[in-house]
Amino acid sequence: MLYDIDKERSALVFIEFQNEWLSDEGILQRRVIKDLDAFRDAVRTGARIIESARSNGWTVVHAGLDLRDDPDYLLFNGGRDVLGLRGAIPRAGTWRDKGVERPAPFAPLRGEFVVAGRSGASVLKNSTLDPFLRNRRIDTLFLMGFATHVCVESSLREAHDMGYNAYLVEDACAAFERAQHEHVRKHVVHHFGAETNGAELIARMEG
Incomplete structure (x- = not known):
């Protein structure tokens, strides 16, 4: 359910x-995605949302991970003596080379913000996202992406604790x-934000 949303204060x-x-060749898609149909449905919904956002002048943010400038994963001590994703990312060799690229329609356009500096599961962790949002007076976020129970959930929790209103665009x-x-x-969303879906969000953007 969407509450009263201000376009100028939303991202x-x-x-x-x-x-x-x-990509079908992506390390993460090949290794961890078990329900490919649900995954592909989410990508298609994301594509419809980004196209509507662009057509209607909403703020688009690309919050990924890019470790091409750190090929030895020095940020995570090369995966040595660290737990969780800090160890798993270096072992898997992800987030560098072609894996970092964004295919159409998700390739950033001029005027869309690309987050840099991220160092954690949350896209807000040590990144440029928070200053961008605050400088634009944005206080409402619509979160989409992968994986729901890892980086999206981490971002939802941190957004809540930093004072943002955050929606999980569930589909x-x-x-x-x-x-x-x-x-x-x-079990998680209602503690830290709210939920909406692609059709509801697109109707709001186009209404």
């Missing part, structure tokens, strides 16, 4: 719409398995 945040996930997100996605919807 659509596309989380990791990059080849690691979107423009996907997890490795449907059960993970549904767990976030049922």
Whole structure:
């Protein structure tokens, strides 16, 4: 359900719409996505949303991960003596080379903000996203992307704690398995924000 939304104070945040996930050759798509139909449905919904946002002049943010300038993963100590994603990313060799690229229609256009400096699961962690939003007086975020139960959930939680109103656009997100996605919807979202869907969001943008 959408509350009273101010276009000028809202941003659509596309989380990791990059080849690691979107390409059939992407390491993450090949290794972790089990429910491909749900995943592909989320990509298609994201495509419809970004096209509507561009047509109607809404703020688009590309919040990915790009470690091409850190080929040895020094940020994460090369994966040594660290837990979680800090160890998994170097072991998998992700987020560099072609895996970082964004295919159409998710390739950034001029006037769309590309987040830099991110160092954690949340796209707000040590990144340029928060100053961009505050300088634009934006306080409402629509979160989309991958994976629902990892980086999208982390971003939702941090956005809440930083004072933003955040919506999970549930059918423009996907997890490795449907059960993970549904767990976030049922047990997590209402603590940190609210939920909407692509059709509702597009109707608001085009209304």
